[in-house]
Amino acid sequence: MASQIADSTSQKPRTRQKVRIVGKIRPFTDSEIDSSQGLPAARIVVQKLDSSDHVALLVGDQTSSQKEPYKFDYCYEQDEDTEKIYSQEVKPLISEIFQGSNVAVLAYGACASGKTHIIQGSNGKPGLASLALAEILSKGKKIGSSVLVSFYEIYQDRIYDLLKPKQEVFVLENNGGKIQLRGLSQVPVNSLSDFNILYSGEHNQQKAAEKHLNDTRHRTHKGLTIQISGANNDSKITALGKMMLIDLAGYEDTKRMPNSNPYLAESTKFNNKSLYALQNVIYALNAKEKRVPFREAKLTRILQDSMEGNNKTLMITCVNPTLGPDTIHSISVSSRLCQATKANRTSTVEGSHTLSAKKTPRAKFLLVDKKTNYAPSAEKGGRKLFGTANHTPKCTRKQETPSVASSEPVQETTSTVPSCDQMQKKCFAISNKVALEHVPEKEECSLHISLPLDTSMTAEVNQNSLQEEITFSSSKAIESLTPQLEYILPLAHHVDSKNIGGPPKLSDVSPGFVVSNENKYSPFSRPSPPISARLREITNTLKSLSSTPVPLCVKTPIAGNICYSQVSREPIEPSTPSITLNLDAEDATAATPREVYETRSCGLKKSMVKEYLKYLNTASKEELKSLNGVGEKRANYILELREESPEPFKELDDLKEVGLSAKQVNRMMRKAAEALFI
Numbered sequence: 001m002a003s004q005i006a007d008s009t010s011q012k013p014r015t016r017q018k019v020r021i022v023g024k025i026r027p028f029t030d031s032e033i034d035s036s037q038g039l040p041a042a043r044i045v046v047q048k049l050d051s052s053d054h055v056a057l058l059v060g061d062q063t064s065s066q067k068e069p070y071k072f073d074y075c076y077e078q079d080e081d082t083e084k085i086y087s088q089e090v091k092p093l094i095s096e097i098f099q100g101s102n103v104a105v106l107a108y109g110a111c112a113s114g115k116t117h118i119i120q121g122s123n124g125k126p127g128l129a130s131l132a133l134a135e136i137l138s139k140g141k142k143i144g145s146s147v148l149v150s151f152y153e154i155y156q157d158r159i160y161d162l163l164k165p166k167q168e169v170f171v172l173e174n175n176g177g178k179i180q181l182r183g184l185s186q187v188p189v190n191s192l193s194d195f196n197i198l199y200s201g202e203h204n205q206q207k208a209a210e211k212h213l214n215d216t217r218h219r220t221h222k223g224l225t226i227q228i229s230g231a232n233n234d235s236k237i238t239a240l241g242k243m244m245l246i247d248l249a250g251y252e253d254t255k256r257m258p259n260s261n262p263y264l265a266e267s268t269k270f271n272n273k274s275l276y277a278l279q280n281v282i283y284a285l286n287a288k289e290k291r292v293p294f295r296e297a298k299l300t301r302i303l304q305d306s307m308e309g310n311n312k313t314l315m316i317t318c319v320n321p322t323l324g325p326d327t328i329h330s331i332s333v334s335s336r337l338c339q340a341t342k343a344n345r346t347s348t349v350e351g352s353h354t355l356s357a358k359k360t361p362r363a364k365f366l367l368v369d370k371k372t373n374y375a376p377s378a379e380k381g382g383r384k385l386f387g388t389a390n391h392t393p394k395c396t397r398k399q400e401t402p403s404v405a406s407s408e409p410v411q412e413t414t415s416t417v418p419s420c421d422q423m424q425k426k427c428f429a430i431s432n433k434v435a436l437e438h439v440p441e442k443e444e445c446s447l448h449i450s451l452p453l454d455t456s457m458t459a460e461v462n463q464n465s466l467q468e469e470i471t472f473s474s475s476k477a478i479e480s481l482t483p484q485l486e487y488i489l490p491l492a493h494h495v496d497s498k499n500i501g502g503p504p505k506l507s508d509v510s511p512g513f514v515v516s517n518e519n520k521y522s523p524f525s526r527p528s529p530p531i532s533a534r535l536r537e538i539t540n541t542l543k544s545l546s547s548t549p550v551p552l553c554v555k556t557p558i559a560g561n562i563c564y565s566q567v568s569r570e571p572i573e574p575s576t577p578s579i580t581l582n583l584d585a586e587d588a589t590a591a592t593p594r595e596v597y598e599t600r601s602c603g604l605k606k607s608m609v610k611e612y613l614k615y616l617n618t619a620s621k622e623e624l625k626s627l628n629g630v631g632e633k634r635a636n637y638i639l640e641l642r643e644e645s646p647e648p649f650k651e652l653d654d655l656k657e658v659g660l661s662a663k664q665v666n667r668m669m670r671k672a673a674e675a676l677f678i
């Protein structure tokens with residue numbers, strides 16, 4: 001092939017991306033040469049871009065009129081063989097796995113672009129798998145570690161063990177977030193010949209040269225995992241790093257496929273969906289996005305622990321020199337992944353690659369398959385309505401999250417309203433004081449206050465610091481703590497309203513009187529009520545903020561020095577913590593009704609989100625289907641996720657895993673909130 005290497009341009013070297021993307025142009029095959037009656041004309045040119053290895057691929061007419069070429073980290077040309085790719089790209093990664101890192105090597109491209117040849121080898125030439133394994137075995141022997149291999153394929157988004165026929169493999173996430181493949185066999189390998197027997201054994205796929213184009217079984221993703229194990233002092237096997245090599249299924253535009261084989265079209269659709277998912281992951285990693293959508297497909301789930309963190313990934317985009325539309329698509333996608341940044345997430349998708357931009361619709365680059373319920377990306381940079389449930393709440397108006405009832409953008413304003421953080425600190429300060437001080441017995445009385453379910457404050461304070469009693473030693477102390485009490489007392493309303501009809505007022509709190517809550521709730525003592533009921537409770541509390549509190553504190557005379565109350569209350573789910581206050585606190589700071597309102601609203605939003613996520617993590621299929629935006633398929637997928645991980649939804653962002661966009665989540669939560677006011 002005639003290729004030109006042009007001199008470097010003025011372009012600066014690009015920042016190193018997380019996923020390295022190189023191209024490999026395969027040589028023309030005999031049949032291609034035969035059909036063109038001689039060596040076909042070169043239609044692809046590799047141009048060096050800068051002093052680093054970065055290159056541009058000029059394809060077809062672009063050689064003469066190219067404005068923006070397809071950029072790659074590097075590209076191997078037709079005459080460069082797999083050994084060269086191995087020594088330049090893969091061998092340097094092997095030392096990393098001996099230091100505990102994981103590495104993924106992916107062969108991506110259109111059908112017949114040379115992916116299997118690169119990974120598995122063909123025509124007597126070894127592929128990357130054998131070359132890497134030989135090196136790993138030799139290194140491993142030197143340090144006394146052993147090598148285990150697994151071999152699997154992903155067919156229609158299901159994983160099968162290729163070393164154990166018909167054995168399905170399940171991706172699970174343990175409590176520590178580690179990915180585990182249940183049912184996948186790991187076979188110890190001591191020599192390259194052992195490996196070759198396994199690799200080309202009867203369970204293995206057909207070799208590249210023997211593939212039948214109409215065979216659906218060869219259109220699968222095929223993965224090989226080489227795991228290194230060491231022995232620690234207790235002789236327990238300890239896993240070091242691993243290398244995953246994946247021969248991805250070829251990308252094919254299903255619209256161009258003949259209708260004759262519906263099974264083939266179906267499996268191709270699955271393959272493409274998982275390829276989109278993979279592209280989304282690579283894009284997110286290279287653009288250093290906060291959220292990487294590993295859960296979109298089994299393929300990406302498997303790769304998660306080899307791609308995230310400091311692990312390294314190499315993607316080799318195989319290029320068929322005949323340059324069909326699928327090859328152009330693969331080149332275009334790879335180039336964009338290579339240049340992924342947060343800023344060009346949307347702007348580059350339309351791209352200026354005239355040739356591909358028209359033929360590669362934006363949706364495909366955004367890698368969202370709208371028909372799929374499990375592979376959506378919906379990365380639209382949408383505003384979060386509620387923020388995330390497990391973040392420290394921020395009540396100042398400098399937040400990005402509008403209120404439940406309003407979808408108006410939140411203005412950034414300066415305000416004296418304290419944040420939830422500040423309020424929490426106040427409460428911590430109060431409770432800490434109690435722990436330190438002994439109140440003179442004669443003057444003491446107790447105020448037991450249970451906070452409503454999961455206010456922002458209780459979530460943080462409950463488990464560690466709060467006591468069951470608030471003890472007042474004198475009227476002076478009550479005065480000094482007035483601002484805090486104004487904040488805390490209304491919180492008792494949630495519990496108290498059932499029996500005493502309203503929150504205690506400040507005037508009820510005085511030495512010699514007790515306001516108490518005798519209930520001892522445990523959040524785990526009984527099943528949670530339906531989410532609608534719980535949300536209604538939250539809303540009631542919110543409503544109470546806008547109404548004048550009714551003085552309904554129960555006062556009981558002091559018996560001796562011990563203050564107690566006989567207020568009977570129904571236990572209410574979930575547990576509401578009690579707090580202990582000391583009125584001698586000297587560092588009391590002001591809390592205005594506005595502060596109270598801001599703080600509580602923030603807590604309510606957080607509570608609502610938390611309850612909603614808890615519901616998604618525990619509800620039955622039918623219950624899930626009753627939610628706005630959840631149908632049969634999505635409910636099934638949620639159940640599937642719950643099988644893989646005990647608590648798949650930890651924050652609102654996780655709902656994107658089931659194909660909900662930020663906008664949909666926003667709508668979902670708003671609907672839930674609205675329902676409470678009907």
Ligand SMILES: Nc1ncnc2c1ncn2[C@@H]1O[C@H](COP(=O)(O)OP(=O)(O)OP(=O)(O)O)[C@@H](O)[C@H]1O
Nearest residue numbers: 026027110111112113114115116117122208209250
């Ligand atoms: N570097 C190479 N040198 C010689 N022949 C090659 C090379 N790469 C690929 N080929 C040949 O090209 C043909 C297609 O290659 P291969 O089967 O590896 O493609 P593929 O991308 O894996 O295809 P599919 O997507 O259908 O699985 C094979 O006949 C293979 O032998």
